[in-house]
Amino acid sequence: xxxxxxxxxxxxxxxxxxxxxxxxxxxxxxxxxxxxxxxxxxxxxxxxxxxxxxxxxxxxxxxxxxxxxxxxxxxx
Amino acid sequence: xxxxxxxxxxxxxxxxxxxxxxxxxxxxxxxxxxxxxxxxxxxxxxxxxxxxxxxxxxxxxxxxxxxxxxxxxxxxxxxxxxxxxxxxxxxxxxxxxxxxxxxxxxxxxxxxxxxxxxxxxxxxxxxxxxxxxxxxxxxxxxxxxxxxxxxxxxxxxxxxxxxxxxxxxxxxxxxxxxxxxxxxxxxxxxxxxxxxxxxxxxxxxxxxxxxxxxxxxxxxxxxxxxxxxxxxxxxxxxxxxxxxxxxxxxxxxxxxxxxxxxxxxxxxxxxxxxxxxxxxxxxxxxxxxxxxxxxxxxxxxxxxxxxxxxxxxxxxxxxxxxxxxxxxxxxxxxxxxxxxxxxxxxxxxxxxxxxxxxxxxxxxxxxxxxxxxxxxxxxxxxxxxxxxxxxxxxxxxxxxxxxxxxxxxxxxxxxxxxxxxxxxxxxxxxxxxxxxxxxxxxxxxxxxxxxxxxxxxxxxxxxxxxxxxxxxxxxxxxxxxxxxxx
Numbered sequence: 075x076x077x078x079x080x081x082x083x084x085x086x087x088x089x090x091x092x093x094x095x096x097x098x099x100x101x102x103x104x105x106x107x108x109x110x111x112x113x114x115x116x117x118x119x120x121x122x123x124x125x126x127x128x129x130x131x132x133x134x135x136x137x138x139x140x141x142x143x144x145x146x147x148x149x150x
Numbered sequence: 151x152x153x154x155x156x157x158x159x160x161x162x163x164x165x166x167x168x169x170x171x172x173x174x175x176x177x178x179x180x181x182x183x184x185x186x187x188x189x190x191x192x193x194x195x196x197x198x199x200x201x202x203x204x205x206x207x208x209x210x211x212x213x214x215x216x217x218x219x220x221x222x223x224x225x226x227x228x229x230x231x232x233x234x235x236x237x238x239x240x241x242x243x244x245x246x247x248x249x250x251x252x253x254x255x256x257x258x259x260x261x262x263x264x265x266x267x268x269x270x271x272x273x274x275x276x277x278x279x280x281x282x283x284x285x286x287x288x289x290x291x292x293x294x295x296x297x298x299x300x301x302x303x304x305x306x307x308x309x310x311x312x313x314x315x316x317x318x319x320x321x322x323x324x325x326x327x328x329x330x331x332x333x334x335x336x337x338x339x340x341x342x343x344x345x346x347x348x349x350x351x352x353x354x355x356x357x358x359x360x361x362x363x364x365x366x367x368x369x370x371x372x373x374x375x376x377x378x379x380x381x382x383x384x385x386x387x388x389x390x391x392x393x394x395x396x397x398x399x400x401x402x403x404x405x406x407x408x409x410x411x412x413x414x415x416x417x418x419x420x421x422x423x424x425x426x427x428x429x430x431x432x433x434x435x436x437x438x439x440x441x442x443x444x445x446x447x448x449x450x451x452x453x454x455x456x457x458x459x460x461x462x463x464x465x466x467x468x469x470x471x472x473x474x475x476x477x478x479x480x481x482x483x484x485x486x487x488x489x490x491x492x493x494x495x496x497x498x499x500x501x502x503x504x505x506x507x508x509x510x511x512x513x514x515x516x517x518x519x520x521x522x523x524x525x526x527x528x529x530x531x532x533x534x535x536x537x538x539x540x541x542x543x544x545x546x547x548x549x550x551x552x553x554x555x556x557x558x559x560x561x562x563x564x565x566x567x568x569x570x571x572x573x574x575x576x577x578x579x580x581x582x583x584x585x586x587x588x589x590x591x592x593x594x595x596x597x598x599x600x601x602x603x604x605x606x607x608x609x610x611x612x613x614x615x616x617x618x619x620x621x622x623x624x625x626x627x628x629x630x631x632x633x634x635x636x
Binding site: 078079080081082085088089092093112116117120121123124125127128129131133 | 413416417418420421424425429438439495496497498500502503546547548549550551554581582583584585
């Protein structure tokens with residue numbers, strides 16, 4: 075069963091490069107910007123939205139509108 | 151009867167100690183005890199009364215002086231127990247050809263089954279913590295002894311240290327609860343009302359453990375490594391049951407005992423859940439290891455579970471439990487397909503080597519397609535019911551966050567369809583010669599998982615009937631004034 079795969083050295087090198095990406099991380103300007111946006115700004119924005127709109131939706135019916143209530147009263 | 155669930159695997163483990171060379175007998179003893187355990191759990195389910203939210207099958211041991219080893223189940227723990235007893239025989243069947251130290255391998259899983267069941271049945275908080283932590287030891291041994299050669303040490307230590315560090319804060323909270331109340335019994339604690347400030351402090355301890363165990367970003371790092379490095383049995387167990395321990399922690403402890411803190415921290419938890427859904431899904435699109443893709447898709451799906459759990463309505467809570475159960479069936483199915491069936495033949499998990507297996511392995515491709523559809527949350531799968539209800543419940547609480555979280559629906563479709571397309575379709579791979587299709591054993595291992603997912607998808611009431619009362623008691627009324635409290 076081990077004979078089904080033919081490893082390609084180019085693919086193996088690509089795999090090693092992809093899987094060691096984190097080891098080559100450096101705090102350059104681009105990465106600082108990316109971490110800042112993805113790690114700070116976006117989560118802060120989502121937290122703001124979560125706090126601001128938490129439990130603020132009123133889904134229950136509020137009762138008939140004044141016009142409908144007036145018509146109902148006339149009919150009665 | 152509940153203690154039978156705990157002791158049957160231990161008796162099986164004890165019997166294994168007397169078997170030395172006969173591997174066939176070892177596997178039969180292990181499988182036999184796990185199947186027996188499954189039948190006992192089915193009997194418990196048949197005898198379960200859906201018309202009460204009280205603990206049932208309660209057994210108390212007053213003779214033990216140093217702890218309250220009281221056991222009992224309600225609608226919440228019943229299905230986690232069923233999931234556990236259902237998955238363990240499948241784990242053994244997927245590992246049927248395992249050769250390396252078979253006896254110790256099987257012993258680990260038998261002990262794990264006992265410990266997991268104990269976690270779900272004990273009615274004491276300290277014992278819950280002890281069993282919650284104790285599962286780490288056999289898991290650690292399984293990964294380090296039988297895992298992938300290159301990554302097992304890092305994976306084992308990450309799993310152990312992350313979970314231990316997270317649970318340390320949970321232990322501090324438990325000790326504080328004991329100091330304040332003098333008890334750690336679930337039934338007594340449910341009658342006690344903690345003050346809001348104390349609730350928030352205690353909740354933070356449990357929340358850290360919850361974030362690591364679920365896992366939510368940023369406590370998710372251990373999962374990718376552990377899933378990839380673990381042997382197939384370990385991966386199935388991690389995805390199927392271990393991740394649901396956090397869900398159980400929230401349902402059993404966090405929400406009922408700290409209602410005001412739950413409401414206070416819901417925005418933060420929702421933030422972490424949405425970030426987990428989106429970031430984990432985007433990560434899946436970039437990964438090259440099929441097992442890692444499924445591992446990170448678990449992070450994404452558990453984010454949806456968390457949205458439902460903390461939605462404070464019955465729809466969300468039930469959706470979270472159903473999605474947890476459905477995910478506990480489909481994720482192991484995906485791991486078996488890529489981590490066992492394909493990996494055993496090709497010895498690679500790298501997606502670049504796979505292409506066009508639909509021509510040479512049509513039955514496996516069909517099963518893989520079903521699993522992919524279920525993973526996306528297509529109707530007729532339990533994942534659809536769970537996701538729909540979780541999102542519907544979360545929408546009632548916070549529509550904006552739910553809309554953001556719902557982007558996970560099309561992101562999960564993106565990475566799932568991409569994965570399946572790359573592996574199954576296209577010209578036959580130039581790196582791989584024709585592989586034989588799924589064998590009879592492999593087919594009958596995955597078939598129960600498909601059937602259960604289908605049943606959950608077309609008749610979720612089979613689970614919901616027993617959940618209604620148990621989960622209704624978890625709903626927090628925002629208008630109830632606080633009682634005199636600690």
